[in-house]
Amino acid sequence: MMRVRFAPSPTGQLHVGNARTALFNWLLARGSGGTLILRIEDTDVERSTKESEAAIVRDLRWLGLDWDEGPDIGGAHGPYRQSERLHLYQSYAAELLGADAAYYCFCSMAQLDVDRQEALAAGRPARYAGTCRRLSREQASERITAGERPAIRFRIPEQRDVVFTDAVRGDVRFHTDVIGDPIIVRADGTPAYNFAVVVDDALMAVTHVVRGEDHISNTPRQILLYEALGFAPPTFAHLSLVMGPDHSPLSKRHGATSVAEFRSKGYLPEALVNYLALIGWSPGGGDELLPVEELAHRFSLEKVGHSAGVFDEEKLAWANRHYLKIADPARLAELSLPYFNDAGVRMAPDDRGLGFLATAMAMGASVDRLSQVPARLALLFDYDADAALADARLLSEMRGGEARSVVVALAEELASAPRLDREKFRDVANRVKARTSQKGKALFHPIRVVLTGRAEGPELDLAVPAIDLGAELPASAGIPKIIGNRERAAAFARALEERLP
Ligand code: GLU
Numbered sequence: 001m002m003r004v005r006f007a008p009s010p011t012g013q014l015h016v017g018n019a020r021t022a023l024f025n026w027l028l029a030r031g032s033g034g035t036l037i038l039r040i041e042d043t044d045v046e047r048s049t050k051e052s053e054a055a056i057v058r059d060l061r062w063l064g065l066d067w068d069e070g071p072d073i074g075g076a077h078g079p080y081r082q083s084e085r086l087h088l089y090q091s092y093a094a095e096l097l098g099a100d101a102a103y104y105c106f107c108s109m110a111q112l113d114v115d116r117q118e119a120l121a122a123g124r125p126a127r128y129a130g131t132c133r134r135l136s137r138e139q140a141s142e143r144i145t146a147g148e149r150p151a152i153r154f155r156i157p158e159q160r161d162v163v164f165t166d167a168v169r170g171d172v173r174f175h176t177d178v179i180g181d182p183i184i185v186r187a188d189g190t191p192a193y194n195f196a197v198v199v200d201d202a203l204m205a206v207t208h209v210v211r212g213e214d215h216i217s218n219t220p221r222q223i224l225l226y227e228a229l230g231f232a233p234p235t236f237a238h239l240s241l242v243m244g245p246d247h248s249p250l251s252k253r254h255g256a257t258s259v260a261e262f263r264s265k266g267y268l269p270e271a272l273v274n275y276l277a278l279i280g281w282s283p284g285g286g287d288e289l290l291p292v293e294e295l296a297h298r299f300s301l302e303k304v305g306h307s308a309g310v311f312d313e314e315k316l317a318w319a320n321r322h323y324l325k326i327a328d329p330a331r332l333a334e335l336s337l338p339y340f341n342d343a344g345v346r347m348a349p350d351d352r353g354l355g356f357l358a359t360a361m362a363m364g365a366s367v368d369r370l371s372q373v374p375a376r377l378a379l380l381f382d383y384d385a386d387a388a389l390a391d392a393r394l395l396s397e398m399r400g401g402e403a404r405s406v407v408v409a410l411a412e413e414l415a416s417a418p419r420l421d422r423e424k425f426r427d428v429a430n431r432v433k434a435r436t437s438q439k440g441k442a443l444f445h446p447i448r449v450v451l452t453g454r455a456e457g458p459e460l461d462l463a464v465p466a467i468d469l470g471a472e473l474p475a476s477a478g479i480p481k482i483i484g485n486r487e488r489a490a491a492f493a494r495a496l497e498e499r500l501p
Pocket residue numbers: 007008009041197210211212215
């Protein structure tokens with residue numbers, strides 16, 4: 001049974017590259033009936049925060065990912081925060097010290113710095129010089145008794161080739177001569193990443209370690225630690241990193257990088273998940289946009305590509321348009337509320353208000369992102385005939401005899417018309433057409449300007465019924481006041497009249 005894990009360090013927001021790592025682990029677990037573990041790697045006390053852990057958990061859940069064992073839900077192999085597992089690392093470190101596979105290191109930061117500079121100047125690799133490697137146990141105990149606080153280093157075996165078969169990259173080989181003895185427990189007693197990760201993956205019975213390629217050079221150290229601790233190593237799979245358009249790792253200078261940022265830009269979680277799955281992997285069969293269960297069904301590590309994937313926001317927007325089109329309008333209405341608030345359209349709709357918004361959302365069907373919805377729907381909440389005619393171009397268009405005849409006829413027709421649905425709007429448009437002999441653009445452009453106050457916008461067949469639906473809402477619906485089509489036409493005709501030469 002496959003056991004995989006996602007092991008974020010809670011030192012900031014969830015980066016989309018890490019979200020993709022989480023997703024690939026999720027796809028693997030869900031596609032194989034395996035188990036996904038969430039483990040929080042918070043041993044870097046200075047950089048780890050509870051807020052970041054909470055944000056990562058929230059963002060993973062927002063993406064729709066779930067796990068079977070983790071700090072928030074427990075499990076048989078806990079605790080799932082490294083900060084709660086310090087006793088385990090201590091005891092395995094003691095075991096390694098006892099077997100002389102590890103040793104105390106008293107080198108100060110300053111000393112290590114000097115050694116590094118010297119090595120670099122001499123053209124040697126800047127790895128640990130091995131100063132404390134040869135200290136006897138007695139010498140070490142004396143220094144500890146005298147009050148020094150040493151770190152613990154792992155003794156990397158000399159003259160060895162470490163070879164492993166990466167499930168994505170194939171055979172990978174490292175020679176131990178290039179690897180300095182890594183610190184496994186810092187002088188303050190906290191475990192270093194390479195050590196904690198091995199103890200945890202072994203004790204949590206992880207079968208497949210699927211993570212970013214940035215960790216590939218850590219893997220030989222980890223394999224040697226497995227060996228020294230008498231654990232069987234898991235299968236490793238290193239995913240190529242997510243790059244920006246310039247082929248350097250996706251970072252702030254490329255723009256948005258975190259799941260939280262993409263959420264606030266108005267991408268749907270299912271769109272982001274589907275898009276992330278396509279970076280470096282393809283579901284095959286010419287399909288790209290598929291439900292996540294189907295992605296899981298088709299996923300396999302063997303099909304994950306080696307080459308770096310470029311994050312393409314255009315393609316994400318394309319996926320988002322697809323999911324916006326098929327999403328439940330009521331859900332979209334709910335999700336769009338924060339964007340209305342950001343756009344200064346404050347509302348607290350009740351069920352009826354939300355139902356109205358859901359209907360009106362059809363006008364926003366062609367947006368790339370939810371954040372663009374308020375602008376698409378602005379014609380509902382923000383109608384002002386005088387402001388429209390303050391636009392010199394619109395004014396001169398509307399003043400022209402033919403457009404003006406449409407404005408007048410429309411106002412007259414609407415004065416006695418009921419509220420418009422799609423059918424009634426068509427009837428009215430036909431009567432205006434018959435009265436003015438205008439058709440096509442000459443008919444519908446002035447109608448659009450009169451009823452929406454704008455030269456461009458969504459289809460009138462959608463906008464006009466939405467306007468009257470909104471105009472009928474009681475104040476209790478919690479939607480800002482919407483001026484109806486009849487009142488718009490009357491106000492526009494009056495405003496135009498005032499501006500005639
Ligand atoms: N905490 C590490 C990271 O966030 C995890 C690496 C691993 O999966 O082994 O990069």
